[in-house]
Amino acid sequence: KAGVTQTPRYLIKTRGQQVTLSCSPISGHRSVSWYQQTPGQGLQFLFEYFSETQRNKGNFPGRFSGRQFSNSRSEMNVSTLELGDSALYLCASSLADSEAGELFFGEGSRLTVL
Amino acid sequence: GQQVMQIPQYQHVQEGEDFTTYCNSSTTLSNIQWYKQRPGGHPVFLIQLVKSGEVKKQKRLTFQFGEAKKNSSLHITATQTTDVGTYFCAGPRGNKLVFGAGTILRVKS
Numbered sequence: 050k051a052g053v054t055q056t057p058r059y060l061i062k063t064r065g066q067q068v069t070l071s072c073s074p075i076s077g078h079r080s081v082s083w084y085q086q087t088p089g090q091g092l093q094f095l096f097e098y099f100s101e102t103q104r105n106k107g108n109f110p111g112r113f114s115g116r117q118f119s120n121s122r123s124e125m126n127v128s129t130l131e132l133g134d135s136a137l138y139l140c141a142s143s144l145a146d147s148e149a150g151e152l153f154f155g156e157g158s159r160l161t162v163l
Numbered sequence: 164g165q166q167v168m169q170i171p172q173y174q175h176v177q178e179g180e181d182f183t184t185y186c187n188s189s190t191t192l193s194n195i196q197w198y199k200q201r202p203g204g205h206p207v208f209l210i211q212l213v214k215s216g217e218v219k220k221q222k223r224l225t226f227q228f229g230e231a232k233k234n235s236s237l238h239i240t241a242t243q244t245t246d247v248g249t250y251f252c253a254g255p256r257g258n259k260l261v262f263g264a265g266t267i268l269r270v271k272s
Contacts, residue, residue, distance in 0.1 A: 092206070092251065092262040105259040139205060142213065148193060149255035154205040 051075065053155035055128075055140050061161045067128040070158045074121050081123040082152065083115060086137040094139075098123055099146060134137030135162045166190050169263030178269050182239040184266035186252035195256060196237045199267070206241040209237075224257055242270050 054073040062068050074081050083095040094107040098117035114124040121142075127134055137159050141152035169188045173270045176182050186195065194213045198206040210219055210251060212228035219226045239246055249265040 079257070082206040091264040094259050094261065097259050099258065105257060147258070148256055151196065151208045151211060152206075152260060153208070156205050
């Protein structure tokens, strides 16, 4: 069974640009969560999707958005990039349809903003 | 909102020494999960504890869930170099999982 796949793995952008990250969950998993990981802030929750609906959103500005498709694949978008957006963006999928259960993480997309 | 605090932030031990990381929640948790992230890797699920006072073991790792279901600990006996990484606890808040800041473990051989 394939794991969670995230693309691209690495990317470099400049301030003001926008970026789209993609996540393919484990087959059969309908819940997809996104986290931002930085050395000083740990794992910060961005949002969670289930069956194409955003069920939870973290405390990030509106520049951060996401969506989920009918095949459970998910994308997140960051517009008007700032230097502080440099981070590892982790996607995780889960079987749980109610309370958060075991998360299976992808390898992440490492974004550098110059 | 619910917060999950984890201490210590960092620990450097000699190979063979024991290691413990502690997790405290501001609210009662229905369960607590532990993850390990190797340097350069991604978090990997270790275990989930559900019952009050529960203790589970995985080889040299011992996990405990407090009686009040607000705190938890992970203890590693006789650390090895393969134990290096960051250990996170996490508690559910509805559909989202709230992570502690993690404890970075370094093992000196």
